[in-house]
Every structure is written in C-alpha cells, then in structure tokens.
Amino acid sequence: MSLLEKKSGLVTGSGQGIGRAIALSYAREGASVVVSDINDEMGQETVQLITDAGGSAVFCHCDVSDEASVKALVDAALQHYGRLDIACNSAALSRGSGPIHQYDRAVFDQTLDMCLTNTWLCMKYEIAAMLEHGGAIVNISSNASLRGQAFNTAYAAAKAGVNVLTQSSAAEYGKQGIRINAVSPGVIRTPGLEKYFAEQPDMEAGLRKKAAMNRLGEPAEIAEAVSFLCSDRASFITGQILSVDGGGSVR
Numbered sequence: 527m528s529l530l531e532k533k534s535g536l537v538t539g540s541g542q543g544i545g546r547a548i549a550l551s552y553a554r555e556g557a558s559v560v561v562s563d564i565n566d567e568m569g570q571e572t573v574q575l576i577t578d579a580g581g582s583a584v585f586c587h588c589d590v591s592d593e594a595s596v597k598a599l600v601d602a603a604l605q606h607y608g609r610l611d612i613a614c615n616s617a618a619l620s621r622g623s624g625p626i627h628q629y630d631r632a633v634f635d636q637t638l639d640m641c642l643t644n645t646w647l648c649m650k651y652e653i654a655a656m657l658e659h660g661g662a663i664v665n666i667s668s669n670a671s672l673r674g675q676a677f678n679t680a681y682a683a684a685k686a687g688v689n690v691l692t693q694s695s696a697a698e699y700g701k702q703g704i705r706i707n708a709v710s711p712g713v714i715r716t717p718g719l720e721k722y723f724a725e726q727p728d729m730e731a732g733l734r735k736k737a738a739m740n741r742l743g744e745p746a747e748i749a750e751a752v753s754f755l756c757s758d759r760a761s762f763i764t765g766q767i768l769s770v771d772g773g774g775s776v777r
Contacts, residue, residue: 528556529757534607536560536599538590538648539617541568543716544666546575547745548614551753553581557612560603562588564617590617590644600651610655612756615648616666620681634680641684646691649706653699660703662756665692666748667710669771685710689767696765705764707755712736712771714743738773 535552539545541563552559553576561576561583563569569585576583584606588599603610619640622633645665652663670678671685689708696706713719713733719742723730734740751770754760769775 528554529753529759530612531556533557533611533756534560534603534609535612535614535756536562536586536603536610536652537614537616538562538588538599538644540572541565542572543718544711544714544745544748545614545616546572547749548616548752549583550575550579551746551749552612552614552756553579553583555753555757558582558607559584560599560606561585562590562599562617564589588617590615590648591639593647596644596647597651599648600655604655609659610652610661611659612662612664613648613652614664614666614752614756615645615652617644618666618685620678622680623677625677626679629680637680638684638687641681642687642691645688649691649695653695653704656704657702662705662760663707664752664755665706665708666752667692667708667767669710669712669769669775671710672767672769672775692767693765700764705755705760707760707764708767709748709751709755710767710769710771710775711748712743712769712774714745714748716745736774736777737771738777741772743770743772 535557537549540549540561549561561569561572573583573585586599586602589595621636667688668685670682675682692708
C-alpha cells in the first residue's frame with residue numbers, strides 16, 4: 527500500500543520547484559491532490575503531469591496572501607474530494623535583501639505576508655477542515671531560519687516565525703488528531719536557483735560546500751520528507767522542524 531493511499535490533499539505553490547515535486551509525490555503515493563498556485567499555466571502543467579501518470583488532481587488558483595482566496599482553496603478541496611486529510615504550505619516569496627538600516631518597510635512587510643502570514647492563513651482554514659477527522663500539515667521553512675542569514679533578514683525572520691507557528695499549532699491541535707510539522711530545506715536546485723547559476727556560474731561550487739554531502743539537494747528529496755511526515759508512518763511525530771539539507775545545518 528502506498529504511503530498516502532486514499533488521502534486527499536492540497537499543496538500551495540505547486541506550479542514549479544519544490545511545491546510541484548511535493549504535489550507529484552503526493553499523487554505518486556496514492557493521494558488525490560488539489561494543486562494550487564498564483565500562476566495558472568504552471569499549476570495546470572503540474573495537474574497534467576499528475577493525470578498523465580494516472581493520478582488524480584485538480585487545479586485551484588490561489589493567492590495565499592489573500593484570506594478569501596485561501597478560504598476558496600480549502601472549500602474547493604472539500605468540494606472536489608469531500609475531505610482534506612493532508613496539506614503542505616509551500617508557497618513563499620522573498621521580496622528583497624540588503625542591510626537592515628537600508629531595508630524598505632514595504633518590502634519587509636511584503637516578505638512577512640508572503641512567507642509567514644500566508645502560512646498562518648492556510649493553516650487557519652486547513653485546520654478547520656480537519657477538526658472532525660484529524661489530518662497532517664507540513665509547512666515549508668528554510669535553513670535560513672535556524673541561525674539567521676546576513677542581508678536576508680526579512681526572509682530568515684519570517685521562516686523562523688513559521689517554525690514557532692508550526693510548534694505552537696502542533697501543541698494546540700495534537701488532541702484533535704492533527705499533526706503539524708515543518709521541513710527546512712537547505713540549498714535545493716530549483717528553477718529560481720538555476721537562474722542565479724546562469725547569471726553567476728561560480729555560485730554553484732560555493733553552495734555545494736555548504737552541505738556536508740558536498741552537493742545540492744533536489745526538489746524530490748524535499749518532497750519525500752513531506753510525504754513521509756503526512757503519512758501514517760509518522761503518526762507519532764508532530765511539532766518538529768526537519769532539516770533536509772545534506773548536513774548543511776551541522777557544517
């Protein structure tokens with residue numbers, strides 16, 4: 527039996543990169559998936575990949591910084607599949623970087639909205655949908671949250687907030703059978719990172735050295751951890767922040 531057989535789930539930010547890999551993993555492990563993204567074309571492409579492989583998926587446009595849009599997403603999941611068993615909050619967007627004393631307030635606020643508040647909004651409605659029967663939620667954090675990251679303060683602070691949000695909510699809802707964990711990726715080879723490599727070819731070698739395993743991670747490796755944490759094999763795991771980073775956090 528597959529890890530997520532007969533479960534229904536949703537993945538935000540699943541039009542590409544880590545989010546897409548998670549949606550594909552959900553489907554491969556037997557779940558029906560609501561694919562969600564702000565980019566309709568990329569989201570529909572993820573759905574096509576799932577259905578071409580024999581899985582079940584539908585697309586729902588969602589701006590995770592907008593509460594009405596998030597509510598509509600969870601409502602759509604319930605409408606299509608009757609219940610929500612698992613969810614992964616992957617969507618995030620960092621708006622900028624730079625020294626704190628020069629940082630623009632609007633950019634700081636936007637980063638918090640798109641990396642922390644959006645996760646809270648998603649959890650608010652996902653948890654409500656799971657209260658009667660339990661479920662599992664995984665939030666995507668970042669290793670930037672673990673020790674801070676110079677010149678990337680807004681993003682690091684927002685993801686540190688995701689960690690505490692995960693732990694606090696796990697303490698709140700454990701008795702209702704809702705498990706809530708986070709996965710903290712290290713340096714992962716996403717389309718966004720590949721763009722940086724094209725502009726700065728020497729960057730890849732430096733990033734490889736940050737991991738004890740001396741390589742970059744792949745989106746599918748994050749997805750495998752998420753699917754495990756959403757599965758019944760992780761039935762006694764909640765409130766945890768799991769680094770999937772090739773040993774980057776211990777380097």
